[in-house]
Amino acid sequence: MKYRRVDDRVPIFATPHTTGASMRTIVAGNWKMNKDLAGATGLVDALVEGAVSLPTNVEVVIAPAFPFLAESVIRARGSRIMVAAQNCHEKESGAYTGEVSPSMLKSIGVQACIVGHSERRQFFGESDALIGAKVAALLAHGITPIFCCGERKEERESGGHFQVVTEQMKGALGRFSNAELSCVVIAYEPVWAIGTGLTATKEQAQEMHAHIRSLLHTHGAEVAAAVPVLYGGSCKPDNAEGLFSQPDVNGGLIGGAALDAAQFAELVGIAGRLKSA
Numbered sequence: 001m002k003y004r005r006v007d008d009r010v011p012i013f014a015t016p017h018t019t020g021a022s023m024r025t026i027v028a029g030n031w032k033m034n035k036d037l038a039g040a041t042g043l044v045d046a047l048v049e050g051a052v053s054l055p056t057n058v059e060v061v062i063a064p065a066f067p068f069l070a071e072s073v074i075r076a077r078g079s080r081i082m083v084a085a086q087n088c089h090e091k092e093s094g095a096y097t098g099e100v101s102p103s104m105l106k107s108i109g110v111q112a113c114i115v116g117h118s119e120r121r122q123f124f125g126e127s128d129a130l131i132g133a134k135v136a137a138l139l140a141h142g143i144t145p146i147f148c149c150g151e152r153k154e155e156r157e158s159g160g161h162f163q164v165v166t167e168q169m170k171g172a173l174g175r176f177s178n179a180e181l182s183c184v185v186i187a188y189e190p191v192w193a194i195g196t197g198l199t200a201t202k203e204q205a206q207e208m209h210a211h212i213r214s215l216l217h218t219h220g221a222e223v224a225a226a227v228p229v230l231y232g233g234s235c236k237p238d239n240a241e242g243l244f245s246q247p248d249v250n251g252g253l254i255g256g257a258a259l260d261a262a263q264f265a266e267l268v269g270i271a272g273r274l275k276s277a
């Protein structure tokens with residue numbers, strides 16, 4: 001069965017496809033620092049209620065803020081919706097005031113965790129080395145890292161975008177074995193497109209996703225076939241069709257549009273339709 005129940009406490013993501021299997025499609029919602037308890041639980045409930053009519057070929061993930069994770073896991077239990085965190089600390093436990101460890105996330109049934117989001121890099125100074133340490137800690141607990149990479153506006157304008165993404169991938173993911181890498185999900189998020197209303201064209205997205213795939217290929221065809229590469233950056237129902245139809249785009253990491261149940265469900269529906277072949 002493709003979708004395991006959340007309360008199995010086994011990350012479904014940790015079972016990568018073998019070569020030859022069709023690539024997985026994932027639509028994940030990054031709620032960022034939005035919603036209060038009533039807003040977050042209301043959104044989870046609305047998504048769970050509508051989940052039965054979502055296409056079954058798409059893995060659906062939501063990432064509420066820390067205070068709402070446990071309640072979201074409980075409310076999503078038994079549905080197809082999986083719950084992710086937006087960040088974690090790289091250490092197991094200890095005197096790190098204000099931080100949350102992967103083992104804590106694991107203990108409440110969280111299955112995935114976004115790492116290296118550009119907002120973490122920009123506002124909290126996260127380096128590729130630190131992000132790599134977080135990926136390692138998550139993998140050790142069987143939590144799927146959703147690793148974000150992407151260039152800033154000036155880096156694209158100067159033509160350095162492929163180099164930037166290559167360095168981010170090598171800097172954070174270079175140390176992992178093929179088996180470990182196969183358990184990672186990558187999100188390409190051009191920084192200039194996040195929350196700006198500017199979206200990469202479908203050609204720009206495909207070109208970068210193909211580049212990421214070729215980097216994965218250096219670890220072998222099995223790794224390249226196992227790792228879904230999501231697009232993120234002002235992805236909405238009115239532009240998702242072009243993006244999701246690209247062969248190396250395996251779904252999306254969605255910010256603003258994930259805060260609305262109808263828009264998010266529409267995005268899942270578009271991904272399901274386009275990737276059903």
Ligand code: PEP
Pocket residue numbers: 030189193194195196197232233234235253254255256257
């Ligand atoms: C994000 O922050 O991960 C994101 C993709 O945001 P938005 O869709 O709002 O651009």
